Amino acid sequence: MMPCRTAGSKPGRCAPHRLPALLLGALLAGPVTAQHAAHGPALGKVHMPIPCSEAAQALFDEGLLHQHSFGHDAATERFRAALQAEPACAMARWGMALARLDNLFATPDEGAQAEARALLTDAAIPPAARNAWIAALADLVAPGRPWPERLPRFAAAMRDNALANPRDEEAQVFHALALLMAAPADDALAAAQQEAAAILEPIWMRQPEHPGVMHYLIHAYDVPALAPRGLPAARRYAAVAADSPHALHMPSHIFTRLGEWQDSVGANRRSADLARRSGLVNDELHARDYLVYALLQLGRMRDAQAVWQEAQPLLPRMNRAHLGGPYAAAAMPARLALEAGDWAAAAALPLVGSDRPEVAALPRFARAIGLIRSGRTGEAAPEIAALRQHEAALRAGSEPEWAARLAAQAAGASGLARIAQGEVEAGLAELRAAAEAEEAVPKDVVIPGPVAPLRELLGEALLSLGRPAEAEAAFVRVLASEPKRFRSLAGAAAAAGRPPLAIARYRLLLAIAGDADADRPEIVAARGVLATAR
Structure with missing residues (x-):
């Protein structure tokens, strides 16, 4: 077992991991088919010097190239190959642990965190210049605190690492990434996003083909006030990393913010097609949800329906442990019904069996709106009650933003029901308050846009009331x-x-x-x- 230092601890021995040795062995085993980045797919360029052999270094850089575009399976393969090339290369384990966490802007499932902890244990300690990387990631995946509470500590650790290594541009990039991961949800100024962008923009000037810099700049600018500043990175990223499904999709985060629907359609068609050829089911579903949303804003309902029909054979193969695929699968039919104003279809949406409350809640909300708008208001009460139960589960699971989103939806549906039942002023007041609450919650990265904005529902209610x-x-x-x-x-x-x-x-x-x-x-x-x- 390696000696290590974790945040807030004294030098000593790492706590033993709790994964069986066979499972850890499975994580480290696997075929090695890595290819040198210079002769591989179009993914950009990146180099992070590590204290390992030349062969391990080359494979590590390839892994980092994939990781920066969230190509987690390919990244894991390269990092594993680096470890096989040099079993003492602790940073290869760091890379595998990072890739295991999947989308760094979502809460990883407990199994992934446990596997990451195991990978960071029993490895030889690197020289001091790289010890901080392992210590920061080990602290991030350490159990005992809700994930959102760990993120500020991770950002602080990566800030210290960046300050200690001012010439290490990867340290600066990962500091910016950590700032975005930990960005406060209720900051109207988007201070963390602006700080991250201020770090990344000069690096982009020096490293114009760095995929992580462009990727994280898009995330930094993925707020309404900053979105126009994200267009250069959005357009460049898809060209530089043209063989990454995620890189092809990411520009649509900016296109969606700006209402550039045709651009979003093109980006997500290319992303979905490449994801299908690569066997990346969740990536394809995520791109298809953004594609459906864009097509609906263009009034192309039939094309949007076709995209959903093409997605359905994928559903049995999606990874349900990660949010992107399951959310997209539940959101697409809800969007189609609500944006078409097909209230009967919305009311009849099948429920989704998911242990993720934010996913299971999607058809509940659509059903409630559909029932109310089709004149079956009395039947909406169980759907609203279910929304509140899912909200409570999210609060108990330390997911305050998702909980707030569902609380607003439940209140909005309740307000619509009261209007339909003749309590017009009370219902409008509840719906207005719900719209304010919904707008106070920033858009999650998995969401292209609401399935039905509450303020839009308010406008439609007011229009029907002759106001x-x-x-x-x-x-x-x-x-x-x-x-x-x-x-x-x-x-x-x-x-x-x-x-x-x-x-x-x-x-x-x-x-x-x-x-x-x-x-x-x-x-x-x-x-x-x-x-x-x-």
Whole structure:
């Protein structure tokens, strides 16, 4: 067992891992098919000097190249090959442990954390310059505290590492990544994101093909106020790392923020196609969810339905331990029903068997809205109750942002139900408060956009009550954070108090959704208004 130092401890012996030796052996075993980065796929360029042999160094760099684009399986293979080339190469174990955590912007499952802990144990200690890397990651996966509470400590450790090694650009990159992982959810200024971007932008000037720099810049700018600054990295990343499904998908985070739907469609089609050829089911499902969302904003319901139909054979093979695939699989049918205004289909959505409350809640919310909007308000109560149960489970599991999102959805559905039952003012007040609460929770990286924004539902309720001025204000506010959103733009046009304003908005809708299904009610209404205006 290796001597080590973890944050807040004295030098000594690492605590023994609890995984059986056979399981740890399985993690370290496996075929070695690594290829030198210079002759391999288009993934960019990266180099991080480690105190290991030349052969291990080359394989480690290949692993890091894949890791920076969240190609975790390929990264694990390369890091494992580096360890086989030099069994004493502790940083190869560090790489395997990092890759095992999967998407670093989500909470890893307990099994992955346990495997990462095992990999960081029983390895020879590297020279002091690399000890901090292992200590910081070991502390991150140490049990005893909820994952969100560990992230600030990890960011602080990576900051110390970066300060101690100012010329090590990988230390600076991982410091920026840690800042993004630990960014406070309730910071309207996005201070952590701006700090991370300030670290990464100069490095990008020096290393224009570094995949991690571009990847993490996109995450840093994935907030409404900063999104335009993310376009250069978004467009460059997909070109530099063209053989990474995740790199092809990532630009759509910025495209979605800006309402650049055609660009998002192209990015996610390419990502889904490459993920399918690579056998990466969760990556393909995640790209397809973003693709469905973009197509719906273009009014292309039939194309969006086809994307979902093509995804369904993948569902038995998705990795249910990771959020991206299961969330996408539950979100796509909910989006299709709600954005089409097909309330009967929304009310009849099948429930999802998942031990992830945020996934199981998706059809519950859609069913509640569908039941209320189709005149079956009394049947929505069990769905709202289920949403609140899922919220409680998320709070108990230390997932406050997801819990807040579900609490807002439950309150929003409750408000709609009260409006339908004649408690108009009380229902509107509850729905308004729910919309405020939903908008206070930042978008999770797994979500392209809400399945139905609560403020949009508020606008539609106000419009149906004959209160167009209030409805218009609600739709305009949605469009401030969700630019060029189809239903909100159509609602803002329908609610416009002056004909010239309605005409301008309907023209914009038709310009954005030029290839929309001709029978979409919003498109029919737009063409009718414009024909009359002539």
